[in-house]
Amino acid sequence: KQHGVGKEIWHSGAETYIGEFFEGKKNGKGKFIWNDGSYYEGDFVDGLFEGYGVYYFKDSEKTYNGTFIAGKIEGEGEMNWADGRQYYGQFKDGKEDGDGTFTYANGDKYIGKFKEGKMEGYAIFLNMQEYTKRHGEWRNGNRVQWLSSPEVINVETSPIKKSSYV
Numbered sequence: 001k002q003h004g005v006g007k008e009i010w011h012s013g014a015e016t017y018i019g020e021f022f023e024g025k026k027n028g029k030g031k032f033i034w035n036d037g038s039y040y041e042g043d044f045v046d047g048l049f050e051g052y053g054v055y056y057f058k059d060s061e062k063t064y065n066g067t068f069i070a071g072k073i074e075g076e077g078e079m080n081w082a083d084g085r086q087y088y089g090q091f092k093d094g095k096e097d098g099d100g101t102f103t104y105a106n107g108d109k110y111i112g113k114f115k116e117g118k119m120e121g122y123a124i125f126l127n128m129q130e131y132t133k134r135h136g137e138w139r140n141g142n143r144v145q146w147l148s149s150p151e152v153i154n155v156e157t158s159p160i161k162k163s164s165y166v
Contacts, residue, residue, distance in 0.1 A: 011035075019044065034058075042068070066091065081105075089114065112138070119143075126153070 001024035002008070008017045019030020026032075026044040033039045042053020049055075049068040056063045066077015073094040079087045089100020095117035096102075102110045102119070112123025118141035125134050125143075132150035136143050 092116075110138075117141075122147070 002021035003023060005020055006018075009015070014035040016033045017026060017030055018033075019026060020028030022028065025047045027046065028044060029042070030044050031039060031041040037058035038056055040049055040053055040055045042049065043051030045051065048071040050070065051068065052066070053068050054063065054065050055068075055073070061082035062079055064073055064077055064079050066073065067075035069075060073091045075091060076089070077091050079096075084103075084105040086103040087096055087100055088103075089096065090098025092098065096114040097116060098114060099112075100114050102114075104110075107128035109126040109128065110119055110123055111126070112119065113121040115121075119138040120140070122135065122137055125136055127133070127150070130150070131153045133153055134146055134150050135148040136146045138144065
């Protein structure tokens with residue numbers, strides 16, 4: 001059985017694990033690399049992604065930093081896309097689910113609830129080009145109505161200007 005720090009290679013080098021082993025299983029810190037350039041680097045428990053880790057998805061050019069439970073993206077984390085989009089908040093079964101903030105590539109922000117990867121419920125929308133905020137309602141990822149008129153944000157005194165998540 002593997003024990004200690006080592007390297008394991010499968011499928012003629014298509015998949016590689018470099019890290020810690022305990023009694024034959026990936027346990028502790030390690031990095032799993034796929035041949036397409038995707039990788040996971042972080043904590044392993046009994047061969048699964050568990051705890052904190054970073055997962056880079058080569059095909060979609062996005063990176064997740066956050067918690068994993070039983071090999072799945074679960075709990076609090078941050079997803080960053082190559083085009084500048086960002087989500088920070090709760091995840092469930094690999095999807096945005098719960099409270100979160102989605103930042104569009106142009107800097108606009110949605111602050112509210114998500115369900116199964118889609119915007120859902122009442123939220124605040126910040127237009128960062130016009131420095132305004134509005135309340136709205138979203139269902140299944142689409143805005144169904146505005147609940148307020150645009151309100152100007154004082155960018156000199158507002159924490160919104162300085163925060164990447166709010």
